[in-house]
Amino acid sequence: MTSQTFSTWGRWVAGREQVPPDKLPSEFSKDQPLKAFMGWDGLFVHDTAVNLVDMARAYMEQARQESCGQCFPCRLGTEDMSAILEGICAGKGTPSDLDRLESLARLVTDTARCDIGQTAPRPLLDLLQYRREDFLNIIKSKTPIPAGHYVTKVTAPCTNACPSHLNIPGYVEKIRIGRWDQALSTIRNDCCLPGVVGRVCVRPCEFNCRRQRLDSGIAIRALKRYAADMELESGQEPPLQPGPAKDKKVAIIGAGPAGLSCAYYLGLKGYQSTIFEALNEPGGMAAVGIPDYRLPREILRGEANQVKKLGCEIRYGVNVGVDITLDDLKLQGYSAIFVGVGAPEASKMRCEGEDAGYQCFMTGVEFLRRVAYGERPVEGKKILVIGGGNVAMDCVRSALRLGFTDVNLIYRRTRAEMPADPVEITEAQEEGVKFNYLVAPLRIVAKDGKVAGLECQRMELGEPDASGRRRPVVVEGANFIIECDAIVPAIGQICVVDCVLPPEEVEITKWKTMVADDITFRTNQPYIFSGGDCVTGPATLIAALAAGKNAARFIEQFLTTGQSVPEESDYMERLISRLGVYYFKEKMPYADSTTKLHPPVMEPEVRVNSFEEVEGVVNSASATKEASRCLRCYRIAMAAV
């Protein structure tokens, strides 16, 4: 059997060697081996029992269905290739069919406009080159062959990088043709807060956009925001309808992105849900973490309101674990529970004095939460913020807006290692934040119980650590004190799910995160599901939305069948991610010089004076132009299992 396995995987995307079969995934799921795989970069076969001719037929039929009809070779070629392959598999093929197939496949890869047409004929071309006898045998036998079962999925480099796998080329194209309404419904299939995510997403998609290989990537986030802005401006209600009402209801703990998303997709299916939220505001960290100058609160409230319209009630001011327990919820008739309580507490700096309760010392999340409620939580003119991530950026930029005139960031490595978004760093610099690199906090200097300064260590970069970043090491004898009025550490958040759930009932980790299945989001209790930051530790909005969306699907499965087991498409998604869709080294056949759309931003001198939104509106002409830069890198994956 092994002698017959073969692979052409990797030969197509320019500049790569073929990957041998034993280096490629051979497991589809725990109990299903991956027998064969066809995709954009060729094919590989682990199990010789797979009839590759039939699989090629099925693959081409899928390509035919995916063809958008725009360009001639793909529209006409996939149709003809598909018909010929159908004929061969029905026992009606002739040897000359193979030559015709080959020239059609060549024509389509050579001349099609997007990756559907350019990549779909590749496995067929490989088969015609290496396994022509397989075709000839079937043609000679003149007997139909049975159709196999295959799992298919369409992806793209950007789509694959997105935790919620949005159909990005799909919605970008809708914007190109001027249909923001259709773009929004495509977005809403996988992301229920378009205006929010369109503003503050950390956009892994953009870092995986294939257009970067050509000149600069697509402004995917800004286009999402554009679609959401257009809907707001039009005054139209989003066309959202709750599904036919079901008699089972679901309790959701936490109205953060994960909880809202779970309620939204349950609502679309007709399930009523009740969200229990400790705060008096929806959005979780998006509301009380992310400052208003990046995400105006009314946008978040508006989109949370849409979730309510789908049959979800939010009960504010209810602290689950204190005011009400899981058992109470069960007694109240909720058939399933989703836990999305986030990562609300700040990590410790391990710095002397941080637990002393000094005035004007406050953790970043607490600081931002109070700022979100309109307070000025610490006093003075000079503030130190410790950390190099996005939360630290939010703290320094908020401090400027609160009237601090001397705002300093303290980071123990250098700018190159800073995890914060480069755009955030630049904008903070423009606003006048002072960046102190290679400095680590050692001791808080206090006077009369109030912060007076920070004793720091000078650092230098040593050997790379596990994360690949160079480890900062202390320069001995170079300690110094920075005088200041307030100190805000923002070096990370931690979870405290043990406060919400009795640990004896639900499995949690030593980091106090929930243990949940990475596909179904089910915990060790069949009726309790969990997702978002409380499972992963502090992550991103879109990851939390994805968790809520997928959990809703498995909650529905649980409520209808009593089970929650992954579907083939879930395994397929995982397989595709393992193979990788974006090739950082792909060589493009020509060079281009278009530039990415940059939405307008308010002038630094103006924007530091208030919490007004920094980023402005993109007009339709720029949005259409940006959308037309998309290369439609759709790729079709098919697995025989």
Next chain:
Amino acid sequence: MNSLTLNGKNISFEPGQTILEAARTHGVDIPTLCHLQAADHKGVCRICVVEVQGADRLLPACATPAGDGMVVDTHSSKVVQERKMLLELLVANGDHNCLFCEANGDCKLQALVYEYGVKNVARRAGYEQRPIDDATPMILRDFNKCVLCGRCVAACNDVQVNNAIPYPFGRREDKPPVTGWLPVADYDRCVHCGECVQACPVGALLEKKALGKAMTWQTQKVRTTCPYCGVGCQMWLHVKDNQVVKVTGVEDVLPNRGRLCVKGRFGYDFVHAPDRLTTPLIKENGAFREAGWDEALGLVASRFSEIKAAHGPQSLAGFTSARATNEENYLMQKLVRTGFGTNNIDHCARL
């Protein structure tokens, strides 16, 4: 800097030019079918593909920027073979019988099929007849001849911005069979400007009024200025035996760059209307009689002079029309100011 090798010859190009533009500047012809400059519509038909050294596929000349040092072959054997194959596929997927086609002689597909020596292509087995849209008095849409180039869609939505032909493309699976990808007009939005007809490279969209009137080579094209309004659109009258059989816009010139409105394109019947005035008429005793120009103008002049003498220049006024040319409007105000001696002159465009 900015030079490439085109069919073995070194040529220079302007930054930002496509391969197609660079080639055209140097007199090298690359065939196109879908490219519609005015709407920046391109990259659809793939007829313009060329071979670029080092590229793993062929590249569309209309949509690929010219690059420094590129080595381009516009007619390599591979290119010619694939263009020919594309044309064969097109012919097999439609009703392309030039004998019965109004566009015979004025069809990009026909010209390309001839140029590339495409022969005897049978209709694709399983080709299903597409609808013919005969719903309006002006435009006939025979989708069996449509090659789905999208030019009419771009012309309607991006050139005239009437948005009356919804973008038809999208996953085959999401579309109804047969009619799914057809550029069907939404007549609630269509203003019958006929831009789509002018954009159609084949015989799928036709002016109904011109049907059966003349074969392309029997007409003479006469360039003129549209008489309807003051914009001054440039138009071609297609004339056979001194009869206007069709009107099209003159491409690439101002002010209209090929565009016309419903009146300019379709409202030409008056030219040959039997009840059209051909001489001046003078009304006497309640009835009109034909008169010569000298007599008529003499009469008008003498009456105006009488009024002016009896009641003064302020009793006269002039009012001009947007259908007159700028020059005519200028002369009119000159007449009113100097001849009549009044500033009572205005124009309908100010109303």
